[in-house]
Amino acid sequence: MADAPHTVDPKSSPEIASDGFSEIMELQMGPSHPATHGTIKFNLRLDGETIVGCETEIGYLHRGFEKMCEQGTWTQCIPYTDRLNYASPIINNFIFVEAAERLLAITPPERCSYIRVLLSELSRIGDHLTCLGMGAAEMGAVTVGFFMNEARELIYNLMQAATGARLTVSHGRIGGLARDLPEDFEQQARAAMAKTQETLDDCERLLERNRIFIDRMAGIAVLTPERAISLGLTGPMLRSTGVKRDLRKDEPYMVYDRFDFEVPVGTKGDNFDRFSVRFEEMRQSMRIVDQAFKSMPEGPVSIDDPTIVLPQKKDVYENIEGLMAHFKLVIEGIRVPVGEVYFAGEGGNGEVGFYLVSDGSGRPFRVRVRPPCFYGMSAVSEMVTGHAIADLVATFGMVNMIGGECDR
Amino acid sequence: MDAWLIGGVKSLIVIAMVLQLSALLLWVERKGSALIQNRYGANRANFFGVVPFNLGFLNTLIADPIKLFTKEDFVPAGADRFIHSLAPFLALFPALITFAAIPFGDYVVIGGTTIELRAVDLDVGILYVVAMVAMSVYGVVLAGWASNNRWALLGSIRGAAQMISYEVALGLALVSMVLTYNTLDMQAMVYAQGELIFGVLPAWGFLYQPAALLIVFTAGMAESKRVPFDLPEAESELVAGYFTEYSGGKQAAFMLADFAEVVMTAGLVVTLFFGGWQVPYLTAEGWTLPFMDLIPVTGWIVTVLQLASFTIKVLFFCWLQILVRWTLPRFRYDQLMNLGWKGMIPLALINLFITALMILLVGESA
Numbered sequence: 001m002a003d004a005p006h007t008v009d010p011k012s013s014p015e016i017a018s019d020g021f022s023e024i025m026e027l028q029m030g031p032s033h034p035a036t037h038g039t040i041k042f043n044l045r046l047d048g049e050t051i052v053g054c055e056t057e058i059g060y061l062h063r064g065f066e067k068m069c070e071q072g073t074w075t076q077c078i079p080y081t082d083r084l085n086y087a088s089p090i091i092n093n094f095i096f097v098e099a100a101e102r103l104l105a106i107t108p109p110e111r112c113s114y115i116r117v118l119l120s121e122l123s124r125i126g127d128h129l130t131c132l133g134m135g136a137a138e139m140g141a142v143t144v145g146f147f148m149n150e151a152r153e154l155i156y157n158l159m160q161a162a163t164g165a166r167l168t169v170s171h172g173r174i175g176g177l178a179r180d181l182p183e184d185f186e187q188q189a190r191a192a193m194a195k196t197q198e199t200l201d202d203c204e205r206l207l208e209r210n211r212i213f214i215d216r217m218a219g220i221a222v223l224t225p226e227r228a229i230s231l232g233l234t235g236p237m238l239r240s241t242g243v244k245r246d247l248r249k250d251e252p253y254m255v256y257d258r259f260d261f262e263v264p265v266g267t268k269g270d271n272f273d274r275f276s277v278r279f280e281e282m283r284q285s286m287r288i289v290d291q292a293f294k295s296m297p298e299g300p301v302s303i304d305d306p307t308i309v310l311p312q313k314k315d316v317y318e319n320i321e322g323l324m325a326h327f328k329l330v331i332e333g334i335r336v337p338v339g340e341v342y343f344a345g346e347g348g349n350g351e352v353g354f355y356l357v358s359d360g361s362g363r364p365f366r367v368r369v370r371p372p373c374f375y376g377m378s379a380v381s382e383m384v385t386g387h388a389i390a391d392l393v394a395t396f397g398m399v400n401m402i403g404g405e406c407d408r
Numbered sequence: 409m410d411a412w413l414i415g416g417v418k419s420l421i422v423i424a425m426v427l428q429l430s431a432l433l434l435w436v437e438r439k440g441s442a443l444i445q446n447r448y449g450a451n452r453a454n455f456f457g458v459v460p461f462n463l464g465f466l467n468t469l470i471a472d473p474i475k476l477f478t479k480e481d482f483v484p485a486g487a488d489r490f491i492h493s494l495a496p497f498l499a500l501f502p503a504l505i506t507f508a509a510i511p512f513g514d515y516v517v518i519g520g521t522t523i524e525l526r527a528v529d530l531d532v533g534i535l536y537v538v539a540m541v542a543m544s545v546y547g548v549v550l551a552g553w554a555s556n557n558r559w560a561l562l563g564s565i566r567g568a569a570q571m572i573s574y575e576v577a578l579g580l581a582l583v584s585m586v587l588t589y590n591t592l593d594m595q596a597m598v599y600a601q602g603e604l605i606f607g608v609l610p611a612w613g614f615l616y617q618p619a620a621l622l623i624v625f626t627a628g629m630a631e632s633k634r635v636p637f638d639l640p641e642a643e644s645e646l647v648a649g650y651f652t653e654y655s656g657g658k659q660a661a662f663m664l665a666d667f668a669e670v671v672m673t674a675g676l677v678v679t680l681f682f683g684g685w686q687v688p689y690l691t692a693e694g695w696t697l698p699f700m701d702l703i704p705v706t707g708w709i710v711t712v713l714q715l716a717s718f719t720i721k722v723l724f725f726c727w728l729q730i731l732v733r734w735t736l737p738r739f740r741y742d743q744l745m746n747l748g749w750k751g752m753i754p755l756a757l758i759n760l761f762i763t764a765l766m767i768l769l770v771g772e773s774a
Contacts, residue, residue, distance in 0.1 A: 025558060027558050027559075027562075033647060034643050034644050034647060035644040035645065049562070049566075049741050136737065137644075138644035139644070139737045139738055140635045140636060140638065140642075140644075140736070140737040140738025141736065141737035141738075142441070142445070142635075142734065143441075143444055143445050143734050143735060144737075146445035146446070146447065147445065147446075150446055206735070207737070210736070210737065212636060212736055212737050212738075212739055212743065213737050215740075215743055216737065216739075216740050216743065388740060388741055388742070389562075389645050389646070390639075390642070390645050390738075390740045390741065391740070393644050393645050
């Protein structure tokens, strides 16, 4: 504008904002910003408080997961998968071993599948608690964040009881599990679920009927079902638009087809729907946990195949067959037949897929992950354009970007 | 000379009271939020493990300032050094001296001299409060402007818009209070609230003006820039808003200013709506309970009771603000403006109109 009341540097020639004379402000949000926790950067272009352009930069947490997996045996990949979505590590564990089991054409024992479902659902509750709690805290409702953290602590305690670790669980094994559940796990889990239920009710009262919260979330960052599908979104982000797709229902794996649960969907595809869908999913996961305890069969948790599952320590120490099997499994790894497989399961954020290629050696030839929040992040720019900075924070929270998963 | 001495001592008392209360609130906020959120809260500070945990607040009161004032005082490159240093004082100063007009007791007679229990015997107390509240915008705006930081600039623009918008509603609500009491003198307002309605109910302001109470309390919270009105600092959005580029003592000044404004809001609400230092049914002679004989009370006990009454009421409203702060999420900018301009200002105007109409029809009230 020629009559602008200020001199414009011709080299940068900034765009003019909607009021006719002020400049568009460029602002780099992150990676060191309280809301982006070091793992992401938004290059924003602001017209006042309104975002007119948003460029998302990812990759700050790239650790070469896929390449690292090619360096070790199949079993050695399992701890790496803990570090993908670290809000629900055990789900990644199980989906990876399920994929490998499909390459090996083996089926784990029934009890193992039930335990996998049980722990996955517990972990899903923990994942959603993290997402919603942190999302609410970033919107100023710090108390909800702490309430949800407290409930997540109970889930962590359960994970510790079942796997021995709170976060880096590494509990899945190809052909089974690292160990069976402890004896009093059901009581512990039921007590924890009852408390979590109370927390959820509290948080619902604090947020879901809170005028400020609803006004901040409803109608913000709307996605249509068509757009969500073409962006490749899955999980709660897709379901919030009204598309009823849940891999646990549509392509049942483990033993999900034996459980009775609903798939909550939204109607508008806005932030509030994303919040509500996750909230309701926690309740459904509790139903699955309850049913899993009721119908859990007895039996072994790992298949009986010395070329796949490590022998008992007693056999390793006391007979030569056990020692040899142990040695071969540890040094050479599991011999997975030549082939490739893509298997995906429903993670906390959506479709967690593993594409595995085996060349017949004891090491994976190629491991490729489909991280659900990678696709979610690709949608952020168009979701927030036209909204305020405050909405970017809320939207980013509801995308639930987990650096480890997104950047691998 | 006597007047200077008395004035000086009273000012010192009020400043010390506000400062101490603000510092105490820092601890109450931490411990209170911990209570609300089922955690332990501030319990790390102690004297080499000697002072036990339940005296933690003493340690926190000492440890926090030591920590803050020993930090590096950082001024970013490109900042306007003078304004950058001036801003924290401009934020803190009005917040501290607003309390001067608020009476914290009746009067005491020492050596034949009658001393009013407020820092300054202002007969235009309300105007003074409004003026000082308006002053506090400058600190926020200048801090953001001088920092040479885009987050700070955004925060200070938010702050300016928010504080100016809510001052309008606050001012209008205060006008209706002035009409109700027919005076600008805050001490006179407190005296008016010592009367009884129908000889039974204390004539506290909130019974006459509930809408004004709502507006003054809400606008006061918006002035103190705390959740749900903490948009100027909005940690998860603007890093730390207008004081992003402040550290050490200057940052402490901003924090203290916020808490001083909390105390100020509480003081204002108590004085205008909850009888100030009045204890229900207690007069200078003693208890005058309805339908009962006078129970005489010694003069100095009355004064102490009145001081205690004021303090307890102020503490209650401070706590109420902390409770709100840890319960609600933050507004978004447009919501805040909508609430201010489309909600509270019309409400304040309607309230003012009805008040004026009532006075016109009924005559001088209160």
